[in-house]
Amino acid sequence: MTMDGALARVIRSAAGRAATADAEACELCAAPVAGEHPHLYDTGAADVRCVCRPCSVLFADHEAGEGRYRLVPRRRLRLPPVDTAVLGVPVGLVFFVPRSDGTVTAQGPSPAGAMRWEVDAAAWQRLAVMCPQLASVAPDVEALLVNTVRGLEEHWIVPVDDCFRMVALVRREWRGLSGGETVWPAVERFFAELTERS
Template identity: 85%
Template structure:
C-alpha cells in the first residue's frame, strides 16, 4: 500500500471515530440517544450517566440497580425567593443537593468546574421547615438551584443534570478574572429558558 493510501485510511478512520464519539450513546447498552435523553445518577461514582429511554425504564421507581443507579427526575419547580443566606454559602450562583445519608452539599460554578461545600444539616432542616417544597426533593437527583447574581432572585427545584449543565456553561463562557462579557448574559439566558415541568 502506498504512503498516500495509508494516510487516507488513517484520516478516514480518525474521522469515523470522531463522528462516533460526537454522537451520545447510552452508557448501559451503547445505543444511540437523542439530544433530549434521560440520565441516571451513579451513587458509587457520584456522576450523571446518559441512558436511552428503554434502559431508563428499568430504573423507574428504584426498580433496578440495587440503589447504585437512580433515575434523574424531570421535575422543575419555580419557588418564591428563599433565604439561603442561613446556609452560610458565600456565593450567589449555587445549587444545594440533599443526599440520601442526610448531608447536604452546596456547589457553585467556577472557571475550573464546581466548587463544593458541606452545608450544616441543622441549617438545611430549618430552611426546609420554612420552605415546605424543599422537603419534596428527591435526594441525590434533585437540587435547589439559586441565582442572586446581578440583581436576580431565581430559586428553582431542578434535576441535578440541569445544575451540571449550568456549571459547564459557566466554565465554557468564563474569560479572564471577572468572567468577561459573555458569561453572565449566558447564565441569565439559562435561567430564562428553565420552564416548569411536573
C-alpha cells in the same frame, strides 16, 4: 462528589456534536441517544450517566439495580425567593443537593468546574420548614438551584443534570479574572430558558 465525568459529558453535549461520528451513546447498552435524553445517577461513582429511554424505564423503580442507579427526575419547580443565607454559603450562583446519607452539599460554578462545600444539615431542615417544597427534593438527584447574581431572584427545584449544564456553561463562557462580558448574559439566558415541568 466528582463531577469531571458528568461535566465533560455536558460540555460535549452542549458543544453541538456532529450527528454521526460524535453521537452520544447510552452508557448501559451503547444505543444512540437523542440530544434530550434521560440520566441516571450512579451512587457508587457519584456521577451522572447518559441513558436511552428504554434503559431509563428499567430504573423507574428506586429498588432497581440494587439502588446503585437512580433515575434523575425531570421535574422543575420555580420557587418564590428563598432565604438561603441561613445555609452559610456566600455566593449568589449555587445549587444545594441533599444526599441520601442525610448530608447536604452546596456547589457553585467556577472557571475550573464546580466548587463544593458541606452545608449544615440542620440549617437545611430549618430552611425546609420555611419553604415546605424543599422537603420534597429527591436526595442525590434533585437540587435547589439559586441565582441572586446581578439583582436576580431565581430559585428552582431542578434535576441535578440542569445544575451540571449550568456549571458547564460557566466554565465554557468564563474569560479572565472576572468572567468577561459573555458569562453573565449566558447565565441569565440559562435561567430565562428554564421552564416548569412536572
